[in-house]
Amino acid sequence: MSVISETVWAGRAGGVPAAVRRRARSDPDQVAMTFVDYSTEPQGRARDLTYGELDARVRAVGARLRRVARPGARAAILCPTGVDFVVGFVACLYAGVIAVPLSAPASSRHNDRIALAMDDCGCEAAIAPRPVRDRVAGIPLAAPVEIVCPDEAEPDPAAPWAPEDAESGETAYLQYTSGSTRRPAGVRVTHRNMAAATRQSIAGLRLDEHSAIVSWSPFFHDLGLVFGVVLPLAIGFPAVHMTPLAFVREPRRWLRLLGDRAATHMLCPDFGFDMCVDRIPAEERAGLDLSRLVYAGNGAEPVRARSLARFTEAFAPCGFRASAHTPVYGLAEATFVVTAVPVDREPPVRTFDRAELTAGRVRRIEDGDAGGYTMVGCGSPVGQDVRIVDEATGLPAGPEDVGEIWVRGDNVCAGYWTRDERSDGVFDAVLDGDPGWLRTGDLGFVHDGSLFVAGRSKDLVIIDGRNHHPSDIELTVEEEVPAVRSGNVVAFSVDTGDQERLVILAETRRDASAGPRELRAMIRRAVASHHDVYVHDVVFLRRGTMPKTSSGKLQRRDCRDRYRRGALIIADDASGPPEAAGRRDTGREPT
Known part of the structure; x- marks a missing residue:
């Protein structure tokens, strides 16, 4: 039986803090997470974080938070992917402080983005490791913040601790989009949303305490935070993490860890699969073992049939099965996953008439047709309702029509922080007289029971899993x-x-x-x-x-x-006369 059934997230929000405290008492030496550091050793140095250590460190940081921030205040988490980030995030949940996961400060241009988000939600505190304290102090904020360094808080397992008993409808953390925005919108993720996402993942992704994951996704991204931190701690399965930089520099590290740690689940954007194929030559694939994977999740950007086929062909000799590919559709406003292809079932790959899709209609054609557009289905709803809605009328679209994807369920978040006018156009929409629907801004349709995502009506640019x-x-x-x-x-x-x-x-x-x-x-x-x-x-x-x-x-x-x-009227030069209409300049010039 999954651990989540023992932690009822209803009425009062026990959630992750209750799960961590329970395991810290019953089995303090149980490993919660492992972090593999490649910065000093090419083969990586593993560092285990047990539940006993996690609970002690979280209470120490939580005590400091309580001295500088009231319950309901916002605290930015400005830690790299690693132990300090997890400690800081869970400490916020322990102390009743709203966590604001952001990227670690690295340069002035990144600091500007961090400042926009911190000012937007009025952060009173920042959680950051000691080496970057001065960098955090230099972030140009509208108001100063108190800096709490998790690596300076001395844990005391015997210290008394009275946990903050948060209501399930209260905001647990703010999820800012992974791309940049000059008007940042922090999604209000409640304790109820976290609980719903966990229940849905148990049922739809077959996660339980016997699962194991290896991830390189950054923790400030909703994919990395929910899949890599919330689910492992809530359910109780081990998670192994490496930094995104370690993956990009040598993708083989990730696949090797998947085998060495007997991982059953992984999740990354589509480009990660391509990077593995392109950057790991055939002779370096020997010895990799992907046979235990039952779930190779693919999300956060459009899923491509070519990427799935290439990865399967390249790593089938390593035990990878095509049925492990699990395309998913999700978004931060719905906490995590909305739809997913059932585990152990090969994803649907279909070809549709491109011209008809452009006109908002769905017509399947033969594979290989010159006028076709090959798409990968993202499966069926995971414990929630999904509808395709006509953008013009606000009514359910026809079975062969493209429309906006609407979602309803306990995983749908509470809105944007301080952006009521934006929330009104996205959250709590009414469909057929029923309120509570999330307008995703994405276009799609359902074919053979699977959701196909056809585009983005809100014009977001999504490249390498990041929203712009x-x-x-x-x-x-x-x-x-x-x-x-x-x-x-x-x-x-x-x-x-x-x-x-x-x-x-x-x-x-x-x-x-x-x-x-x-x-x-x-x-x-x-x-x-x-x-x-x-x-x-x-x-x-x-x-x-x-x-x-x-x-x-x-x-x-x-x-x-x-x-x-090719129907644009293009200037002959930057300020000269026009040339014949058409498209030009597809070459890459040096910058």
Whole structure:
């Protein structure tokens, strides 16, 4: 029987704190998590965190938190993926302080992003390890915060502790999106949401105390936080972690750990599977053992049939089974997973008429058809309701229509922090007279009982599992490249067949002195610096031809459609006469 059945998250929120305290008392030497550090040893140095140590350290940090922050106050967690982050997060739950998981401060440009989120929710404290204390103190905040260093808090197992008895509807943590935004929106994840996500994962992903995971996802991302921290602690199975950087530098490390630790579950964005195939040559795959994997979750960005097929072909000799592939659909506003392909069942791969999909209709065609678009289904709802809704009417869409994906369940979050006007348009929508629906902003349809995600009506750019708001990228270009006309920059993503790529359209000022090659380099540098994403294509349009509404609003979807069709009116240079309509500049110029 799963441990979650012993921890009833209803009425009062025992949840993760109760589970950690119970195991610390009954089996303090049980390993909760293992962290493998590759920074000093190429083979990695493992560091175990037991429940006894975790509980003692959490109470020590929680006591310090209580001295500097009241219950319900917000505390930013600015720790790298590792022990300190887990201690800080659970300490917030122990103390009744709302955790705000953010990336560890590394540079001034990242500090600006951190400051936006911390100011948005009014953080009173920051949890950060001693080596980065000065960096945290230098973050430009509207109001100073108290810094709590988890590596300075001396644990005392005998110290008395009275846990904060939070209501299940109270906010446990704020999940800010993984991309950058100048108007950050922190999703209010309640204790009830955490409990629901855990129950759903037990039922839909076959997680129990006998499961084991190995993960490299960052803890400040909802995928890394829920899959890598909340679920292992709530359910009681072991988790092994490595940093994202350790994975990127040598993907084989992850796969080797999966075998060495007899992992049953893993979850990462689609690009992670491709990276393993591309970066691990055939001769280095010998000795890898993926035979125990029953769940190879793929989410956080569009799932590609080519990625699944390549990974299966490359690692079948290592014991990997195609049925382990488990595409999922989820979003932070729904805490974690919304739909998933059933475990041990190969994901549905179907080909649909591309032109019909563009028109909002679903028509399946033969595989290999030149007019087809191959898609991977993301399975059925996991303990919640999912509907496809006509965007124009707000009514349920027809069975062969593309519409907006709406979700309802106890995992749907409480809204955005201090953004009531944004919450009103997303949360608690009404469908057929029933309230409580989440409007995801994503487009999709159901075919053969599986959800297929067809696009993003809210125009988010998702690259390498990270969300980027187009308006932020556009503003960066306008601010960093003065030669660009204000209000005449559009950013969007396109599917090149193997991954999502960022494209920027812009009009230039008449007095622009730089040439197109120099301007493209300037735009690429600015976007890379502020958003950590490479610009695949920069296209300069003839002045006055940027697609807009009659009120002057940029039409990103129309821009993307014209780009795909080669129907843009492109300037011959940054400030010169127009060339024949079409698409240009797909080469990569040095930055």
